[in-house]
Amino acid sequence: GAVVSQHPSWVICKSGTSxxxxxxxxxxxxxxxxxxxxxxxxxxxxxxxxxEGSKATYEQGVEKDxxxxxxxxxxxxxxxxxxxxxxxxxxYICSAPRDGRLRNQPQHFGDGTRLSIL
Amino acid sequence: xxxxxxxxxxxxxxxxxxxxxxxxxxxxxxxSFFWYRQYSGxxxxxxxxxxxxxxxxDGRFTAQLNKASQYVSLLIRDSQPxxxxxxxxxxxxxxNKFYFGSGTKLNVKP
Numbered sequence: 001g002a003v004v005s006q007h008p009s010w011v012i013c014k015s016g017t018s019x020x021x022x023x024x025x026x027x028x029x030x031x032x033x034x035x036x037x038x039x040x041x042x043x044x045x046x047x048x049x050x051x052e053g054s055k056a057t058y059e060q061g062v063e064k065d066x067x068x069x070x071x072x073x074x075x076x077x078x079x080x081x082x083x084x085x086x087x088x089x090x091x092y093i094c095s096a097p098r099d100g101r102l103r104n105q106p107q108h109f110g111d112g113t114r115l116s117i118l
Numbered sequence: 119x120x121x122x123x124x125x126x127x128x129x130x131x132x133x134x135x136x137x138x139x140x141x142x143x144x145x146x147x148x149x150s151f152f153w154y155r156q157y158s159g160x161x162x163x164x165x166x167x168x169x170x171x172x173x174x175x176d177g178r179f180t181a182q183l184n185k186a187s188q189y190v191s192l193l194i195r196d197s198q199p200x201x202x203x204x205x206x207x208x209x210x211x212x213x214n215k216f217y218f219g220s221g222t223k224l225n226v227k228p
Contacts (some may be wrong), residue, residue: 109161112160
C-alpha cells in the first residue's frame, strides 16, 4: 500500500490563485521530504528539500517566494504555489525516504498533483 | 552539475524478449542507483536499487552497475505488455537528494 499520500490529485484554477498541495507520510516519520516538478515528456526536476523544524532548501533557479514549503510536522509537508500562472501548470510530486537519517534509502513517491492554471 | 543520461527511446521489443535499458551518470561520488517505472500520468514506482558493482537480480529484473564506467543498466526478461512504461534512472547525491534521467520509453508489443 501507499506509504506517502499526496493531496489533491488534480487542481484546476484561475491565474493568480494560490494552491496548496499536501504530502503525508503514512506509517513513518519523515524528517525530510522532497518536492519535484515534471513537465510533459520530461524528467522529474527536484525543486526543494523540505526539512522538519527548519527552512526548506531550494534548488538553483527555483523561487522560494513563489513555492512556499512548510514542513509542519514529522508526517506532513506542504507546497504552496503562490499567485499561480499558466506556466506553473505541471505535475508536482513529493517523495520521502523511509528513514532520512540513513543514506541509500529509496524514495517513496506520492501519487502526484496535476496542476492546471487557466 | 549532476547529470543522468538516458536514451529517450522509444525502445520497442516483442513480448517475451529481453529489454535492455541503459543509463550513464556524471557524479563519480555517487553510491546508490535506482530504477523507477512511471506509467503515463502516474508517479514513479521503485523497480530496483543497486549499490555495488556487478549484477543484482530480482525476479525478471536485473540491474547492472559499473562504477568505473559510470554506467548502470536494467534488463527485463520475458517482457510483458504491462511493462510498457517510461523507465527512470536515478542516483542519490548528497543529503539524500535524487537526480533523475529523462527516462526511456519502453513499448512491449504483444
